[in-house]
Amino acid sequence: MAETITYTLVKSGIGSTKKIRATLTGLGLTRMQKTTTRKESPEIRGMLNKVAHLIRVEEN
Secondary structure, three states: OOOEEEEEEOOOOOOOOHHHHHHHHHOOOOOOOOEEEEEOOHHHHHHHHHOOOOEEEEEO
């Protein structure tokens, strides 16, 4: 597995449930095309899987 993971918000969270929007905020994705890099962990992976339809993930 990669040490860090980079992800970008490519679709809007508007119209999603409150839980999905809260997950995006927790991941640091507050606006479109924002890219964030984090250390990989099971918690981050779970959050990314929950919003996989809204983001693009790149493993470093």
